Amino acid sequence: MADEIQDKAAGVVEAIFGSGGEAEAEAKEELKGDPAVPTSPQTTAAEARVEVKADGGKIATLVDGTTVETFPDDSKISTFPDGTVVESKADGAKITSWPDGTKKETRPDGQKITTRQDGTTTVNNADGTKIVTWPDGSQRESRADGTKVETLSGGVVTETQASGVKIATFPDGTKMHTLVDGTKVAFMPDGSQVETRPDKTKTTTYADGTTVESRPDGTKVTTFKDQTTKEIRPDGTKLTKWPDGTMLEVKPDGTKITTRPDGKVEITKPETNPEAEAKPEDDESDPDYEEEEH
Template sequence: MGAGSSILGQSGQEGLRCASPSPTDVMRVKLLAELRHEKSLDPNAKDVEDHHAEVIRLRSWLRDVDGILTRMVGEAADQAAGIFEDKGSNLPESRSELEDGTVIFMREDGYRRQEDTDGVIIHSWPDGRKKQVHPTGREQETLPDNTRITRTEDGKIITKRPDGSKYQVNPDGTTISVTKDGIVEQYNPSDIDGTTTQINESDGSKICVFPDGTKIDTDAAGVRIVKYPGKDQYRIQRNPNGTTIETWGSTGRKVQTRADKIQTSPSGEVIEQMPDGTCRKVAGSYIAVQCHMCQTISSVQRASYLVSCRMCRNILLTHKSHVEEGRKTLSKSEEELDGEILEIFQHYDKNHSSSIDRSELGALLSDLQIPHDNFEQLFVEKDANKSEALEWEEFESFFKAVLLDVAASGQASSVQITNDILREQRSAIEAETKSAEARQRELEAKARLGDTAASTEMEEQQTLLRKLKAEYEQKTAQLQHAKEAKRKMQREALKRKKMERDAMRSPK
């Protein structure tokens, strides 16, 4: 124990030699001596294992000691501030007794003390200060500025100020402060666990910070977010309905768990795990676009900007912002096509030089899955000023030539891929619908038993089911369009072969 503790011990012993010790003095000296002894020990793991019950008792005893010392320190501070100073304590007192047995003592300086028959003592001072002491040990004091100080039987000190703020000191050293606006902040000293808690009583929101940096935010709706320290910036959100959302801020990975699990990778790919353990990519990662030339429905990634029709190789411009309900019909008129070519020019002009250089053109051809070498000669021809870049007029001429070349050499490629993707999406919607219907039946059973929360969620499930039904019908229509396009392609292929055979048979 430090020097301050030794001085306290010596002064206490000197006081015992000079005067008859009171029971309280004896207890204080004994507690301080035992406290010094306990603090000097360094228990090992075996001690804790062999004397687990004793360790628990010791911790409880140390908390009691801390409460006593905290109260002593508080009283010393109050005395230093003049709160307990009674300058007229040596003045003579007059005594009077009422019929009910109440005794009243008064002094000429205005001090008054009332001792009731139930043991309650009430002190009054001329400056307006009052103090009420109960036999149980509870004390209530009112200062001249109307500040109220309460000392409870279990050692708590509660100070309430006229502006509505409050400050509380607990025996274990925990302090709780409440501002006039209702913000509650709780602090646990480092010798306990160092936790700080802030509560807004107006809406019930709460913030709790632990010594290791862990932070728990609870909002008024009951949503609980736990943020853990560390480079991965991990946090977990728990909603009142049981949904949990885990987020790794350093990578962008997110996992949502309820009846099923949804995981989002940093690249944006979404994988959903169904209650039965089945994993699938969420259909929302793709959109469906329709070619204005052959009417073929193609499923492409949502982030795609420029794509080529799988059927006729026509070049399609598709913006995520322009897609409505997963489908967009592309331009048909020449004027609209010119507008789209200008839009493509502006999109791929990454350095804003008002021209498309070789690297930017390479990115465009890569998006269309066209080999760069196929149009190298065309690039040289259209680059009239030999600047190694295509200005707007040059690019417009180049791009229209690409459109004609692709359309002329286009082959109906991999239509089956589109069919497969649409079938997968429709199957995924079917599985999601079955899961939603099962959940709806559970909620209906709970609602019949009077569960109001279930009734609210039932409305959400019904909305979800309607949406799933519409998506299923849409995917069915898109799949039918793809099948018709495939049959059209087959008919045209047979027609071309027949024309070729007829040409070969016809006399020259």
């Protein structure tokens, strides 16, 4: 039934403009193919009114209020009684505007742009990319390869790649990469980076090449740019290794163990205080001393 109605509307245009010209055929197709054509036109060719403009353009007005205006460049504007407007441009672009404020544009390159009454805009590109922009400025881009990019209103941009890797970019330039295994790597504006692994191991790499690794058991290892390393263990033991192979281990009790590159080991015990206090004894010279009665 709907097809019959649309054919009837197309027939009206054909009767108005004739049946042999290219412009007339396009006018027919414009009405027949557009979903915005009223579902129950009460118009016949005899009831239509046509106005021919001085520039060669034509305006057809149907009794139901529908108007089709054709311009010399073959572009057209169709206005329906409900307020829907369809504009077909000479370059092939088509713009449809609905009464509720929704607007859809199809461009010659295949790009489609839909703007809704709340200001939300959806862009579908010919390559499969889809971009949705909300009134608050936030945006989501879905690419053909499965990548999704979201721009939040605060300026944070998140990218979810098809592989599952997520990248968040903050306004200050900081970037946070979240890998598939849960590892997170933050790249700071000053050139440093912080890597946090699923087992809670945290490694900070500074711009000068120094790295600090904090392990779940409390061990902390610092590696300097000359490859000297300093390790602090949970029990308080400190271990320093130099590039030449020398190693110094300091125990919690102060004992120092030095291992030389040639394998020689030196052990230094902490010094004891020779003047350690002894337990005080009774002294008869003490004025508070009282001789025990016998």
